[in-house]
Amino acid sequence: MATTAAESSPTYEVPAFLSAFGAPPQPARVSVQTPMPGQRLTRAARALVIFWAVAAGCVFLPVLHFVLVPTFAVIGLVMGAARLRDQQTVTRVHGECPRCGREQDFASGNRLAASWPLDCPVCHTNLQLTVDGPAPPTA
Ligand SMILES: [Zn+2]
Numbered sequence: 001m002a003t004t005a006a007e008s009s010p011t012y013e014v015p016a017f018l019s020a021f022g023a024p025p026q027p028a029r030v031s032v033q034t035p036m037p038g039q040r041l042t043r044a045a046r047a048l049v050i051f052w053a054v055a056a057g058c059v060f061l062p063v064l065h066f067v068l069v070p071t072f073a074v075i076g077l078v079m080g081a082a083r084l085r086d087q088q089t090v091t092r093v094h095g096e097c098p099r100c101g102r103e104q105d106f107a108s109g110n111r112l113a114a115s116w117p118l119d120c121p122v123c124h125t126n127l128q129l130t131v132d133g134p135a136p137p138t139a
Pocket residue numbers: 097098099100101102120121122123124125
């Protein structure tokens with residue numbers, strides 16, 4: 001891997017299964033991105049700045065600013081801390097729906113977990129994605 005910029009964070013694939021009630025589970029591939037510490041810091045700072053900018057904008061709202069300014073300031077801190085803790089982000093879920101058989105990409109963007117619910121965009125079946133194999137490496 002080229003070491004040109006710190007923007008290229010490692011991505012790896014983990015095997016998983018898509019299951020639906022009454023249908024045999026189908027294999028799926030889950031792409032996981034491990035953000036570099038610098039990227040996590042950038043994302044945390046971005047979340048903090050966005051919410052604090054909103055909080056600063058609320059200063060000019062009469063009466064409401066008593067509630068909105070501290071609320072957005074706290075949300076900014078919480079979101080920033082959450083971004084900082086983000087270890088592994090799911091960038092892609094690809095597999096075959098066990099119900100309708102359509103091979104497709106499913107919704108992603110969540111943090112990697114042992115399993116999570118998915119919705120098939122074609123047949124709208126509630127699916128359960130279960131990550132197969134050993135726990136992924138931690139950064
Ligand atoms: Zn389906």
